[in-house]
Amino acid sequence: MGQSRSPLGVADLERLAARGWRAPEEEPLGGWLLRAGGGFTGRANTALVAGDPGRPLPEAVEAVAGWYGARGLRPGAQLPGVQARAAGTAFAAAGWERDEDVLVLTAPLVPGVNGGAPVDLDPEPDDGWLTASGHLGRTDAATARAVLTNAPEVVFASVRTDPPPAPPVAVARGVVTDDWLGVTAVTVAEEHRRRGLATAVVAAVSRWGAQRGAGWVYLQVSSANTPARALYRRAGFVEHHRYHYRWAPA
CATH class of the missing domain: 3.40.630.30 (Gcn5-related N-acetyltransferase (GNAT))
Structure with missing residues (x-):
């Protein structure tokens, strides 16, 4: 792997990655993507917050909570990069709990x-x-x-x-x-x-x-996984962006 800048921005790379780890049930909420997969993994059971939900953020947070609640799942949201900061503030204001950062790494293949x-x-x-x-x-x-x-x-x-x-x-x-x-x-x-x-x-x-x-490769690694981060750095991967999950109060 050689170091070079990814040709995709944060939102486009996250949408592409969502197509590579698809939940059995998906539904758009404006530019966001609601995903349900029986509770198996955060990526398949959270709203991907990438783009404009087409409504005020507090209403979007309520819509996400209702969608997952109707499916018996704990409502969750995946918030990638700086573009999701405003939405993150809205989820935090509703009491949603924040998980640790996950690094998205990329490299030419x-x-x-x-x-x-x-x-x-x-x-x-x-x-x-x-x-x-x-x-x-x-x-x-x-x-x-x-x-x-x-x-x-x-x-x-x-x-x-x-x-x-x-x-x-x-x-x-x-x-x-x-x-x-x-x-x-x-x-x-x-x-x-x-x-x-x-x-x-x-x-x-x-x-x-x-x-x-x-021609390109991406992967995700927890910010706390120091050995894996070192392995991928030696292989030529560079940090593209970070995301984290927020979960509605249990």
Whole structure:
């Protein structure tokens, strides 16, 4: 990965990323996007605040709360970049709680070198992949698959030391949207870390994305995940913007 400035702005990149992690139910609220996916992940169960909701912000906050409440979900909002500050103030005024920052990193896509641990690529995640990613600890397999596979071009990478049904020791998900590769769910079992497995699965997914015409790559990482941030910095990723979630009072 080489350092260069992304050709997309914050709102456009977030809309593209939303297409790569799509909830089964989506509905526009002006320029915002309401998303519901059975409670599986923040990205699939929050309003993407990018653009003008077409109404005063306090009314938009109420509309978001009502939409999620009607679905039995805790209302949430994803607020990316400085463009969402005014909306963030409106959510805060309504008592919505703020989560930590998430960094969105980008880089020109340079296919990773084929070497090191062997990586399997599959069109769907099996239960072992879901277990290794930590997703089965938060939801059922059907709900997770409904979100994870809801894209035209998606792949699930895994490194195994034991055959199935034993879970992989490292996993990642890749999705191509337009000419962008999104890398998500990069997870390595704690006892197998610092062995280059995260690099191996990301490299395998990057080769897959390049074969499908992607020229840029994005990923998200928690601001508190210092080891992962250092790994991606060494790989040439730069910070594009940050976002955070706000959640209605429980």
